[in-house]
Amino acid sequence: MKKNQFFRAFALLLLLTAGAATAQQRSLHDLQQQFVDLRFGMFIHFNIPTFMDDDWADPDASPAIFNPKKLDCNQWAEAAKSANMSYGCLTTKHHSGFAIWNTKTTDYNVMNSPLKRDVVKEYTQAFRAKGLKVMLYYSILDTHHKIRPGQITKADIDMIKAQLTELLSNYGEIAALIIDGWDAPWSRISYDDVPFSEIYGLIKHLQPNCLVMDLNAAKYPTEALFYTDIKSYEQGAGQHISTNNNRLPALSCLPINGSWFWKADFPTTPVKDVNRLVNENIVPFNKAWCNFILNVAPNRDGLIDNNALETLKQVGKQWKNEGPVATLPANAAPIISSNIAKHQPANSSWSDDMNLMDFANDDNFRSSWVSNPAVKQPWFEIAFDKEKEFNMITIVEDQQRIQKYRLEYNENGAWKPIVSENENAGRVKIHRFPRVWGNKVRILIDEFSAPPAIAEFGVYNEKGR
Template identity: 45%
Template sequence: MPVGGHVAVDPQRLQTLQQAFLDLRFGMFIHLNMATFEEREWGDPTLSPKLFDPKHLDTDQWARAAKSANMGYACFTTKHHDGFCLWPTKTGSANIMQSSYPHDVVRRYVDSFRKAGLKVCLYFSILDLRADIRARTVTPEKIALIKAQLTEILTQYGPLTALILDGWNAAWSRISYAELPYREIYDLVKTLQPDCLVTDHNAGSYPGTALYYTDIKQYEQHAGQKIPPNSPVPSQSGTTLQSDWFWKKAYPTSELASARTIVDDWLRPFNDNHCNLILNVAPNRDGRFDDNAVARLAEIGGLWKNSGPAPTIGRSVTITTPDLAAGKPAWASASDEAVGPDQAFDDNFRSYWLADRGKTDAWIEVRFEQPVSFNTLSIVEALGAEEYGETSRIASYKVEVERDGAWVEVVAGVKPAHYQFHDVQRTTASRVRLSVVGKQPGITEFGIYDEPRAG
């Protein structure tokens, strides 16, 4: 049922799907695309699709190798950052039918893995260098192209466990959720496949105790992203068996990650921390796994067996809509030197407002030109930020709205966690104030959201 123009997602159903995903424990990432034939990690968007030619493509071999490692699912790269589509898209984008191997590779992958009893996920890059979908170039026509391509892969290949998105709201792609609205894509996926988890590679941008713009928190382990201890949210950590994501000429004889490292250092500890491991195995230019990769996967399977359901998760706080306070005019009771209140409303979890030194109570406030409605609040203290320290400085807090010249309390608490989230009764106001008591407290983000809710 739509809520405020958005698709309402049942939180209990979402939690069930997240738990089922964690119960799969271990998966295979499969990077095959133009970059496979270029000795690169990103394909050159100016090169001809004719370069793509996995003459002896064997997706059944991939599935057998995944089964030998006792994996529960896999994810395949339908389109990487250069924009070449591995299915016969009708959108006009460069695709598999223009290559030297004119066969639907996505179809072959999903059929092989389902036949082997493995769950199927697909990867899709929002960044698209062939279509010139990059930061500060996004247009309604380009958003329509993305939606058309996603509609194809969500309607032609059966039910997906998850859709993994990449190249969006990352420091290196710089396509923001404002320029290319997150919720529009999320609603499309949930309309076409309500049980498909949407998982975006944005772990570097948001704190780890809530699900910001994703159903499953993504950690790109290969890029140094680490799961925080005792993480409460359902997560996935991605790394590689070989040295990189796409196949290189040295791979048939190169060093691989050891089976012991994969199982004992990654897989088992991650599983105990509400996190799956997804291990990339890169097919070669024939479209097959190298012999050394096949052997290592079997060795992993000798050490690892899925022992049943993963540790149980609770309901996660989920943010899918824009922060209404981001970039809006901000005031404070006082600020320490140059760390003003605007830094608590800049959608940046690395900057922060700091109360004036010597003060034990302070407030920050955001003001809107027109009244806004909201039902979700986030309060993130600056713990771990430069010169702030790891110990909370906040003893208590409250959020108020201005109504007819008086301040009315919306929510209050004591000794908050590093990240504090509140579902509140839908409230409309032009001024929203956060007051804190403590020893020169600092706030990295005070977020105000209007999340779609069922009922």
């Protein structure tokens, strides 16, 4: 299908699914609790990279290579049950853009492969038949359809919306959607290029109880839910949850083999050790409100290898799902709107040349504005080109140093208070307040334990408040 046809397809799908949001909506905290209560699940990386030797598949690979002649999603579900898992999550579309469902948005899909079967449909049916919850994985980055940094068009966004509409309309209740390839340092597709708030709103419209999880832990701080309902940690990428300090609903993922998609040596190479899977992953993570998802990659026949099957059985013998975990602490609502302070003109009190004010709103949490030690009352300011409305400010410190501060905005040349004499012990500070209009916003720092270092100062206009 040509790109100029995507919008028409998407509009039609919205009409057909206008009643999809009729299910009773549960609170986000309840949904997060239900997610961590699931404890343990199966990630299933199965897509066109399965039939290649690289997880990052050739975007021009022919659908003809996708030919799992013995595909049996029931085997996958039985394997998950043998390990006492509670759910599965299937890669509906990975970074190279091949869709393994019967999509109307592109010809680059499973129905044009030798298989000619809707894998998403067979997976959802098989897992539900075993009493397992169903989740889906979807990649925003799509190298086949040229959805990549610097090339995003309206037609691309329409295609993404149309594909998500299909996935959330045609396959029953989806407990969570795991999104990848979006606003990560390696994908470089920002939440402005593909607007996060629009995608998030569409998902919640179609399925109000579907959790949205973006795999963005490579960029965003661990102490708050930036653009995700669940905090995620990819162990192979060096992302490790603190089981002592975490208080957010979380997910940690790891492949049972050496990579995500099947490789020819998988059947003869040892998989992860059962004791380590149980005692270093499932058990400690569950105590820290973290769900563990273990990737088990089907082979080119569409079946899970025997060594992985046996390990899953052994996990099931050693670990039993005891039901709900401890009550999840209350936490701030996810940040889903655009940061209007990003890359705007900034000013500040004295700082060294290597730590200038621009580093506090450069969309990089690994760089910081640092106040010069001689400054007794540091301040930092964002200036807009015109008066803007906003109702939330976030402050992310490099290290926790600020002890007392005030937030103000400038309206018609006068500074007015937003937050006065604030004491906040956390490294990440989130302030939501009644909407104001101003052309500047600033933080005045009154007390600190060492020269303040602000990694990111964010300003947002959250809709619906």
